[in-house]
Amino acid sequence: xxxxAKSVMSLQTLExxxxxxxxxxxxxxxxxxxxxxxxxxxxxxxxxxxFISKDGFLSGVVSRKDLLRVAIGKLDLQTTPIGxxxxxxxxxxxxxxxDSVLLAAQKINAHKIDALPxxxxxxxxxxxxxxxxxxxxxxxxxxxxxxEF
Ligand code: ADP
Numbered sequence: 001x002x003x004x005a006k007s008v009m010s011l012q013t014l015e016x017x018x019x020x021x022x023x024x025x026x027x028x029x030x031x032x033x034x035x036x037x038x039x040x041x042x043x044x045x046x047x048x049x050x051f052i053s054k055d056g057f058l059s060g061v062v063s064r065k066d067l068l069r070v071a072i073g074k075l076d077l078q079t080t081p082i083g084x085x086x087x088x089x090x091x092x093x094x095x096x097x098x099d100s101v102l103l104a105a106q107k108i109n110a111h112k113i114d115a116l117p118x119x120x121x122x123x124x125x126x127x128x129x130x131x132x133x134x135x136x137x138x139x140x141x142x143x144x145x146x147x148e149f
Contacts (some may be wrong), residue, residue: 013149020097023118023130032082038082049115056123060086094119104132
């Protein structure tokens, strides 16, 4: 009975925990940035995906595999803007800061992606306020087990 009660409590914890409290700092680069500079950015910032913006609002996502694909192609990486090879709006899967980490995990699973941009909706577009990834989920999972929450 104790084990069962504990596991129910943990599921509730995941529903009550908001993305805002568990998210990481996002790496956002402009659409005009060269593919080369985005690859350098991925190494410097040690992230698996970069969020792309146009006029300060979210316009795309680039993953490591997107960059590998374009790197083995014929494009000139130094001069081609990242806007040429990113996944674009409206195909982006996003999450709000007030949403639960459970919903974030469900979206990551359902869409088979590694990272969600955490966004704030404004009349002019989506402002990126954070990054929520499989790494965040792993950390929450481990913290839950050690009685952190
Ligand atoms: P990788 O391709 O390095 O394994 P992902 O699984 O995150 O990394 O990405 C898979 C594909 O989905 C890529 O083409 C990427 O551009 C796209 N993608 C990544 N994150 C998102 C997202 N939040 N919304 C929509 N598409 C995404």
